[in-house]
Amino acid sequence: MDFQLTEEQLAVQAAARDFAQTELWAGVIERDEHQKFPAEQIKKMGELGFLGMMVSPEYGGGGMDTVSYVLAMEEISKVDASCSVIMSVNNSLVCWGLEKYGTEEQKRKYLPRLTSGEIIGAFALSEPEAGSDATSQRTTAEDKGDYYLLNGTKNWITNGTTASVYLVVAQTNVELKHRGINVLIVEKGMEGFQTGPKENKLGIRGSDTCSLMFNDVKVPKENRIGEDGFGFKFAMQVLAGGRIGIAAQALGIASGSYELALKYSKERKAFGVPIAQHQAIQFKLADMATNIDAARLLCLQAAHDKDAHQDYAKSGAMAKLFASKTAMDASVEAVQIHGGYGFVKEYHVERLMRDAKITQIYEGTSEIQKIVISREILK
Secondary structure (H helix, E strand, O other), X not given: OOOOOOHXXXXXXXXXXXXXXXXXXXXXXXXXXXXXXXXXXXXXXXHHOOOOOOOOHHHOOOOOOHHHHHHHHHHHHHHOHHXXXXXXXHHHHHHHHHHHHOOHHHHHHHHHHHHHOOOOEEEEOOEOOEOOOOOOXXXXXXXXXXXXXXEEEEEEEEOOOOOOEEEEEEEOOHHHHHHHEEEEEEEOXXXXXXXXXXXXXXXXXXXXXXXXXXXXXXXXXXXXXXXXXXXXXXXXXXXXXXXXXXXXXXXXXXXXXXXXXXXXXXXXXXOOEEHHHOHHHHHHHXXXXXXXXXXXXXXXXXXXXXXXXXOOHHHHHHHHHHHHHHHHHHHHHHHHHHHHHHHOHHHOHHHHHHHHHHOOOOOOOHHHHHHHHHHHHOO
């Protein structure tokens, strides 16, 4: 296997690192504390091409590979995981799903605005009783001939209050179970569609998360993605790709935690020497570095499989499972290495620890990833 990145991939990585350090770092603590949506930063990300990296240039995207996307996600997540999850949903779930399965009219109507950052998208699958169990949709899309009548509630929707376009998973034919599910494109402002208040979250507080309520929303038939009953397959496909983005986010949180801990260990002195010279700290740093490198290789493997049009269900789930655990472990150790300062907001590591936890929850919990992996290896 060739472990060397191409010049283009290295350029994307450098551009993402520069953007994160110059545009995201300065206000990240304030945005986290006040749950402030990074509107200005997201607009700049659109201008730089980070919101539609894998979309064809024909529709305004960058036409990049998944490896480049993973590299950019890691760099941005090192500094601000709230920005990276907004970027992840727009890239992995919304833009990729629309380009892969949408009609030509749908692609031309939505993709150029989504990739440029003029608007952002959201993916609405989770419900009060249907999170990891995507087959148990209570939201209904009743077929009325030339439109669907949409009713129900969605929970935990990233970009919920700020998105303009929502891909909503709903049940049309209960008797057909998962084969009776559809995905509809819903636009903000449609009559009967409301967003709930922002959730007050532990981490990724700059990203807005809320519930969506649909009360007799008329959605034109042309807003359905794919054939009738294709919705469940669509959801499984975009979630498989979404795991790679979240794995890269977790990797970024882990590597950001490690870099801060490494820097601090060289500056902080105890017993007359920098704490990096104490073996107890060295062991922590060694474990962090080893696990982060392993997580990075898993992320790049999953990205490579996707780019090579190979089955990436197992590699993507493995990457998310391991990278999310690494993010949690590395961020906790970073707080520990900082000691009392790790408990103080200005040193950033307590925020990274809070952000890390969500990577073990969304796009399927760790247990769900193990189910996916075991299903694949037992085939």
